[in-house]
Amino acid sequence: MKKLKIFVDCHVFDTSFQGTRTYIQGLYLELIKDDTKHFVFAANDIENLKSVFGNQINISYSKYYFKNPLLRLLVEIPFLIKKHKAHFAHFQYRVAPIKLCNYIVTTHDVLFQDYPGYFPKFNRIQSHLTYKFSAKWSDIVFTVSEYSKERIQKHLNVKNITVMPNGVDMSFFKEYNKTEIQAQIEKEFGFSNYLLCVSRWEPRKNQQLLLKLFINLNLHHNHFLVFIGDTTFKNKEFQSLYLQAPEEVKKKIVFLQKVAFDTFQNIIRGAELSIYPSIAEGFGIPPLESIAAGTTAITSNATAMSDFDFLIDYSFDPRNEAEFERVLRKAIDEKAMPFDAFKKRIKQQYNWSLSAAIYNDTIKRFIDS
Template sequence: MQKIKIFVDCHVFDGNFQGTTTYIKGLYAKLIQEVNCHFFFAANDIVFLETIFGAHKNLTYIQYKTKNKFFRLLFDIPNIIKKNKIDYAHFQYVVPPVKKCKYIVTIHDVLFLDFPQYFPLGYRLKNKLLFKRSAKCSDIVLSVSEYSKAQIQKHFGIEKVFVTANAVDPIYFEAFDKRTIQKEVERKFGVNNYFLFVSRWEPRKNHHRLLKVFVEKEHYKNHSLVFIGDKAIENKTYTDYYAGLPETIKAKIFTFNKVNFEDLLLFVRGTNLSVYPSIAEGFGIPPLESLAAGIPTICSNTTAMADFHFLKDCQFDPLNEADLNTKIHFGLTNQDWPKMISEMKLVYSWQKAKTDFINALYDFEASKK
């Protein structure tokens, strides 16, 4: 039997870890176990890429010729597909304009259409055009949650969308010594006894409301607040509120970006409480990662996060400051985390995502017979 050749655009691994890198890493770590497929992973830094996935007989690494995204989509990828006689090419959000094989696209969310108030007009216009075109010309459309699936179907008129949900990197489940981790975080970053919010900076992520509750409910008297994430869209409400704080309170607020995975893991394991107050998400993996590590975790109850039923007692309305504050206190005192972790494992796993991916592939193949 001839192997199915699958190309995967892995350019996101050339930057900082984000939701798409977590998704590709978790999904394909399982998929490369499929002996009936041969995979072609492409990026600029294929040495680093190989440290992620390792060496396998059915896996070929290909280095892009340029870091320019337009050249990559217009020339590099079509040439790679043609040269290697690829059957399927898998992309995140946007596919090349020239189609040289069957396309698979994962659209993680279309939040800019559901919550336009949180996104610049140019961003909304550009991505609506690109995402819709990518979905329409792809043979298989994937998303990461039932919420995002429904919104893609609604906005783009795509009938068949398959869910290949995110899950948690196995390293988060590994045992660790809490006190040793906390000492290391304090030594490296000068932070101790802290709340943690991991997310890139956008107004919808709700950094400002968490900061406001942290300050006005006087949590700064016993804790610090740590934000980890790269800047994406300016949150002026946060900036203005922070600027008006006294220096004594500012000293309890820490912001880090460009954090590598090893340091991120340290921060997650060392925190007293993981808070995820985002207003809208296509999935929302950080609260699952902190929960997997046995960290007290609270998160919003909206959009895709409404599916986190195992966290229902720890969820809050992200627009309600009193509710957020109540759940902060609950999170710090609740002891039922092992049960929640067990329930989470039943719902989200990379093995299940792999099975769902294979089923989507077989469904398409069967439809063409």
């Protein structure tokens, strides 16, 4: 039997960290251990991909020359699938319309359907059409949570969906010296004793409420506030709050984009507190990564984050400012979390080897059928 060839669209690696990049990286670092399959990873910056997945006999890299997503999907990806004679191609959300092999798509969420006010009208329309087409055009459809599965079934009328949860990279669990990491971060970036929020910039991510509390509670007296993430949609409410903030507050707010993975991980390790106030998510991995790294985290309990029931004392309704403030104050004042129990739960429930097993079993069942 010929070695199974799987083409993986990795264009998200050409931007900053986001959930889909974490998903592909974690899943395929586990899958490439299987030398009965050959993997073709494609992106604009293949040197970056090589730094993540390395060089081994069952991996090939293909460079995208088009940065326009339409040209990439219509022209470049079908050409590369044919060139590499791929048996399967794995996409996130949207697939190439010209189908030259079996398709796998991961539809992480359809939040634009349930929370339309947080998405531009044109984005909602094209997302609905392309997500639905992609899911129905694909042979295997994955999603990352039971919450997302139920919403996808309802809104896209797609029934055969397999839940393959996100995992936390085992490197987050490694031992380290927090004091040394914090000194390193301060030397490199100039901030210390900081609160951290890792998330793309969109109004639903709720960075505006975090900023409001940072200002109202005078947290800048003792803390920096650090944001990591690229902009998807402009957050006008956040921008207005930030522009009106006193200069002494603005000096304690830091915005970072496109940081290397090792640096990203160290910033998480060095934080006093990780905060994830999102109103709607298909999964929500940053609080799990923070806890795995030994950093106290508080998180929204809305949508898919409600699955994190073991974090009930560290979660809040993201629309309830008073509740958010109470949990935030408690986390800052107490600085304590039962890390051993939480890490054990995360390792058991959210690990990439479990996800890889689901992936392989699903492909096997498809081939056998």
